[in-house]
Amino acid sequence: MCRVVPTRLSGVTGNLRQMTTTRLEAFSDGVFAIAATLLILNVHANSSHLGQTLVRAWPSYAAYAVSFVTIGIMWVNHHGIFAQIDKVDRTFLMINVFFLMSVAFVPFPTFLVADHVHDPGLKVAALAYGFTLTATAVLYNLLWFYAARGRHLLRDDADPRVVSGITRSYLPGPWIYLAATLVALWRPAVSVVLFAAIAVFYMVESALFGRREAVSA
């Protein structure tokens, strides 16, 4: 049923443009869910002196939490933009594949950061983590701007205020992450704290943005 209507539409137009976004979202949700859940595989604990080990392993829990929440926020926002989109084309699908590629990459630099909090490797680890999130934010904007360009993939009844609200709120993302990343060149620890702070900021901002939307109704 989910497919009969859109496929009938696409039978009329003879292309994929009108296809439902349901499946793209299902695939994306799968990658979001798996990337987030795989983070736990990087949480380890040496068996001897379990107590001290678990205490000393706090960076891996912190890294798990920050990355899980970061991926969670990306998912919430992906959810938000797809409330405005009801068409896809193959170029859009490929942009989404690249976006998901960067999301699925997050567990690796997360592990690096957790693993090097106490040694000089933290600088490189923080740069790897930061550039991954910067790339993710760039691809995220690319995804949105491709869809919003001339509104060609947006719902006909997409509220212009909501659309421009999304545009305004996503544009700074790459610059914020890039700035936090470059801080690692001088102060890796500060950079890592900034990544956590950005996650908290976006959580709050997301809630506020949700309210703004409600107000704008």
Next chain:
Amino acid sequence: MCRVVPTRLSGVTGNLRQMTTTRLEAFSDGVFAIAATLLILNVHANSSHLGQTLVRAWPSYAAYAVSFVTIGIMWVNHHGIFAQIDKVDRTFLMINVFFLMSVAFVPFPTFLVADHVHDPGLKVAALAYGFTLTATAVLYNLLWFYAARGRHLLRDDADPRVVSGITRSYLPGPWIYLAATLVALWRPAVSVVLFAAIAVFYMVESALFGRREAVSA
């Protein structure tokens, strides 16, 4: 089709409040399914003397079963509360992200418990396992109470008796898990047995609650 109706609704209201819960559930189910399935990665067996090894590895099978059933029960209940909810907002989505973060964390303490059943590390492992489940139960209640507060995310036709039945049955959860966790300070083994007993209890209670619902119809 799955999306056309809700997005049209959200087009009318210009916010996410009316959005279908379908996608939130799909993402949540992904995390539930992955967290449950990843548990098997912690079931190991040393190659030499396979027979004895497999027999000695019983704690890892038991831990696999208890955690899988525990996650399964959480899924069944998540299923149950979403039969009462038909709206989401961004705050609710973020609470769900934190809830899923604790669900996805379960495989780690499960591994710790299985790995330390025969050594003094069991106390710390049982505490780690118990606090994870306690946190999960707290976030679970937070998810439900946020949705039920003033019924603002509930279906208009949500049966008040079912709603209060859910409230009654979830409130004790955190306290039950906290109590079983604190027992680990004196008797780690008893604590672990209690976690298994709670899983069995919730399975039975869940079936009874299901029947109560039917009766209340």
Next chain:
Amino acid sequence: MCRVVPTRLSGVTGNLRQMTTTRLEAFSDGVFAIAATLLILNVHANSSHLGQTLVRAWPSYAAYAVSFVTIGIMWVNHHGIFAQIDKVDRTFLMINVFFLMSVAFVPFPTFLVADHVHDPGLKVAALAYGFTLTATAVLYNLLWFYAARGRHLLRDDADPRVVSGITRSYLPGPWIYLAATLVALWRPAVSVVLFAAIAVFYMVESALFGRREAVSA
């Protein structure tokens, strides 16, 4: 939309009985998909002399294929029985959780068999693999018979011939797997070959059963 109709129904009856099976299937599909895909994690290769290593590693490819196809068949059949079911209750959900627990366990004994093809551990490994599949087949029948008992979870228009056809075709499963498992006590290698043969048999039988259904229309 997928949920509005069933939840309205459940609003009328005040219980979960009438709930759509969509979400149960989504969760189950997640576990099927993950359990099948995780099998690859057990396919390893020692780096030195890669050529010979890959050749000597044939048992792990064979085990991967047999278990993937076996899980695939379970999925196809799960698909088949849910074409007859349109209601769930909490007991049914819990039986499904136990069924999925056995499906998600398959990667572990699969690894054991692949790892011990060339040593005496094969007997124990084959027994572990066989008992896992036997338990899965038992839970599978339990799932079906619980749903079909008095047709209480079946669609009103479920074709009695299809229902009895499913019953006839699933009943022998546990006995077939149990027999192949016990063979391992005397001839582990023969037992492993039988597991592969059963997978092939069910593939063919499934196709034939599909045709029989068509004929019975």
Next chain:
Amino acid sequence: MCRVVPTRLSGVTGNLRQMTTTRLEAFSDGVFAIAATLLILNVHANSSHLGQTLVRAWPSYAAYAVSFVTIGIMWVNHHGIFAQIDKVDRTFLMINVFFLMSVAFVPFPTFLVADHVHDPGLKVAALAYGFTLTATAVLYNLLWFYAARGRHLLRDDADPRVVSGITRSYLPGPWIYLAATLVALWRPAVSVVLFAAIAVFYMVESALFGRREAVSA
């Protein structure tokens, strides 16, 4: 809702032929998503001298990217053919299981290639990678030709030009991959570069094909 309609239909015909393709796609998407996401587990980094290590580890990032994009393209195309298909039968489901088995196998040869870029093992690794992708392409064609044979699983309103366009564009796949694979017998490095080039080619071709479709409307 997603199921009520198709199951009613299948109640009428008494077989699976008319069943919605929704669940097959959900399961397939799960495997696509997991296989793609698991690729990250093969991206490692030795802790000492993290900087140099991460630089020297470029082959694993390249392999991650090529395989992720390759799986992403398969998903986009799977998406495309299912816009033409609205029926399944058990034989088709089994072909899809074998197709997914080859998709889920990709992470293993991907790891081999990344691990042997700098040593003689690259020849065998490239052959393993190439034969996996060749098998995937063969099964992919099998899936499409089984569905398109006499149009017996296609939508009644499937555009003949789109159908023949898909046929034309998938037929060369296995030969292209086989050729790139055999090159590894003489020049493994060239073969690996070709696999990357094919991924890029298909991305562009896919976008062009999407446009062609639009034109053909």
